[in-house]
Amino acid sequence: MTAEPIRASSRPQPEDAAGRDRLRLGRLARTGRWLLPAAVLAAAVGLWHWAVTAYDIPHYILPGPLVVATTLIDEFPSLALNWWMTVKVSAVALALAVVAGVGLAVLFTRSRWLEMSLLPYMVVLQVTPIIAIAPLIFIYIDDHVARVLFCAWIVSFFPILSNTVLGLRSADERLRDLMTIYRASGWQRLRHLELPAALPYFLGGLRIAGGLSLIGAVVAEFTMGSGGRAAGLAFRILEASYRMQTPKMFAALLLIVLTGVTIHLAIGLLAHLLLRRWHESALGTEV
Amino acid sequence: MDAPLAAGPGAARAPAGQAGAAARPPLVALEGVDKAYGREPPVLHGLALEVRRGDFLSLLGPSGCGKSTVLRLIADLIRPGRGRIRWADPAAAASLGVVFQDPTLMPWATVADNVWLPLRLRGLSRRTAAPDVAEALAAVGLGGRAAAFPRELSGGMRMRVAIARALVTRPQLILMDEPFAALDEITRFRLNDDLLELRARIGCTVVFVTHSVFESVFLSDRIAVMAARPGRIFGELAVPAPYPRTAAFRASPVYADWCRVASATLAAAMEQGSDDG
Numbered sequence: 170m171t172a173e174p175i176r177a178s179s180r181p182q183p184e185d186a187a188g189r190d191r192l193r194l195g196r197l198a199r200t201g202r203w204l205l206p207a208a209v210l211a212a213a214v215g216l217w218h219w220a221v222t223a224y225d226i227p228h229y230i231l232p233g234p235l236v237v238a239t240t241l242i243d244e245f246p247s248l249a250l251n252w253w254m255t256v257k258v259s260a261v262a263l264a265l266a267v268v269a270g271v272g273l274a275v276l277f278t279r280s281r282w283l284e285m286s287l288l289p290y291m292v293v294l295q296v297t298p299i300i301a302i303a304p305l306i307f308i309y310i311d312d313h314v315a316r317v318l319f320c321a322w323i324v325s326f327f328p329i330l331s332n333t334v335l336g337l338r339s340a341d342e343r344l345r346d347l348m349t350i351y352r353a354s355g356w357q358r359l360r361h362l363e364l365p366a367a368l369p370y371f372l373g374g375l376r377i378a379g380g381l382s383l384i385g386a387v388v389a390e391f392t393m394g395s396g397g398r399a400a401g402l403a404f405r406i407l408e409a410s411y412r413m414q415t416p417k418m419f420a421a422l423l424l425i426v427l428t429g430v431t432i433h434l435a436i437g438l439l440a441h442l443l444l445r446r447w448h449e450s451a452l453g454t455e456v
Numbered sequence: 457m458d459a460p461l462a463a464g465p466g467a468a469r470a471p472a473g474q475a476g477a478a479a480r481p482p483l484v485a486l487e488g489v490d491k492a493y494g495r496e497p498p499v500l501h502g503l504a505l506e507v508r509r510g511d512f513l514s515l516l517g518p519s520g521c522g523k524s525t526v527l528r529l530i531a532d533l534i535r536p537g538r539g540r541i542r543w544a545d546p547a548a549a550a551s552l553g554v555v556f557q558d559p560t561l562m563p564w565a566t567v568a569d570n571v572w573l574p575l576r577l578r579g580l581s582r583r584t585a586a587p588d589v590a591e592a593l594a595a596v597g598l599g600g601r602a603a604a605f606p607r608e609l610s611g612g613m614r615m616r617v618a619i620a621r622a623l624v625t626r627p628q629l630i631l632m633d634e635p636f637a638a639l640d641e642i643t644r645f646r647l648n649d650d651l652l653e654l655r656a657r658i659g660c661t662v663v664f665v666t667h668s669v670f671e672s673v674f675l676s677d678r679i680a681v682m683a684a685r686p687g688r689i690f691g692e693l694a695v696p697a698p699y700p701r702t703a704a705f706r707a708s709p710v711y712a713d714w715c716r717v718a719s720a721t722l723a724a725a726m727e728q729g730s731d732d733g
């Protein structure tokens with residue numbers, strides 16, 4: 170119980186061989202965290218390149234990595250606008266999901282009645298495939314951007330709501346007692362106890378929702394896509410597929426993947442910065 | 457039975473020094489308190505206990521006899537089923553200090569911010585509260601660790617933070633629920649010494665729950681021994697040894713005598729508890 174501080178300020182220097190082995194393994198694991206995926210990527214791209222050249226596969230079936238890369242560079246000026254649209258819609262949808270999810274979660278913890286009345290419908294919303302309601306959204310919402318935004322919002326809203334509800338309820342029982350003893354108001358309880366306790370849970374939900382908002386935006390465009398200034402990257406993939414411009418499809422896909430990975434890493438970094446001093450999940454992680 | 461038991465609950469009213477404690481004005485009294493959780497058999501039945509101003513009162517009893525329940529009643533976290541809790545001074549009820557068995561610190565806040573919490577809930581800004589926070593931290597010997605996070609501290613240091621948090625509002629009464637039970641013995645002894653020294657300086661009333669005979673004798677001037685099923689006060693002992701009590705007191709024959717008396721009383725209480733259960 171009275172062990173030394175858990176995070177010693179300097180790296181421990183174990184005397185024994187077993188300790189040294191453990192340290193070396195730790196260092197290896199840390200390097201492996203990025204080295205191994207990088208090696209897998211390099212191998213996959215190499216294999217891809219080799220397969221395309223060895224079997225002489227035509228570009229419209231499977232373009233090689235070099236062709237995809239040059240297409241991405243050549244087409245970037247034209248893709249950038251659509252890419253920016255997708256990024257914007259995903260980000261705004263995610264922001265709205267955070268506001269609605271956290272807001273509703275707080276209301277649920279204030280009122281059991283409200284939660285009992287509404288939560289089942291939130292679950293219905295969650296389990297209904299977005300593809301299945303997209304045609305309805307197409308009928309009821311006129312504006313193209315609003316449609317895509319709505320779809321992206323729907324899919325990213327639930328993980329934030331359910332995780333935040335869980336987090337708000339997870340506050341330590343003794344700390345709740347302490348709040349009672351100090352006669353804290355409902356707002357003070359929320360501000361000083363429940364919201365901070367919910368933060369790790371919320372960030373877990375945000376991680377899931379971040380990916381989903383991008384998926385929602387792309388799926389919405391596939392099903393209700395329209396061209397013009399408001400078109401996103403998904404529309405360009407569709408367009409390229411009609412014209413058999415397979416390298417361009419790959420280039421747009423690559424942009425979407427990079428966007429998803431960036432969102433994931435950004436939220437991971439945010440979680441690390443917010444939690445590293447106190448929460449187990451963020452200890453020893455290095456982004 | 458022989459000497460120690462005879463000297464126990466019966467003789468508790470006799471020794472010198474008890475007169476001093478009895479003359480103190482009451483602070484809070486539990487009168488004929490019954491408490492049951494749900495449909496379970498009552499946890500407490502007909503419990504009567506008076507806490508007087510300036511007491512260091514230990515509640516000593518086997519685990520599960522209802523000691524924590526008594527503290528939760530005093531802290532108004534739960535209401536009695538029957539009987540009442542009477543405060544001589546309502547202001548004292550409004551400013552309690554409480555220390556639980558676990559330090560229960562907010563892991564997301566620094567040591568200083570944890571201690572700031574009670575004042576913050578009263579609307580004091582960090583700046584306004586800073587001198588009080590610094591003073592409370594210095595009082596528990598943690599002046600240098602204000603910026604640390606709880607998980608960077610040892611178990612004993614975390615408990616010190618919890619004590620500083622309880623002190624920061626300058627309460628008239630501090631409730632402590634087995635605060636040192638989870639600590640190793642050396643740390644516990646140090647914290648016992650420091651707690652007494654601290655109390656000598658600020659002079660507040662303490663109700664201290666423990667299941668350790670040694671701890672209760674070392675710390676308190678009154679010991680209320682509880683019996684279980686249903687929980688009630690089995691007997692009271694006075695420990696008339698004067699303060700300050702230092703490590704030397706722990707080695708003295710008087711201390712050993714009082715430990716023997718308290719042990720015998722506890723044993724008798726446990727015997728009766730199991731007869732009833």
Ligand SMILES: Nc1ncnc2c1ncn2[C@@H]1O[C@H](COP(=O)(O)OP(=O)(O)O)[C@@H](O)[C@H]1O
Nearest residue numbers: 493496499517518519520521522523524525526
């Ligand atoms: N919230 C609760 N609900 C039901 N039973 C409880 C609750 N709290 C305590 N008890 C029961 O009351 C009895 C006394 O508990 P407690 O006051 O914690 O004892 P102690 O602190 O002396 O160990 C125990 O048998 C315990 O199981």
Ligand SMILES: [Mg+2]
Nearest residue numbers: 523524525633
């Ligand atoms: Mg207890």
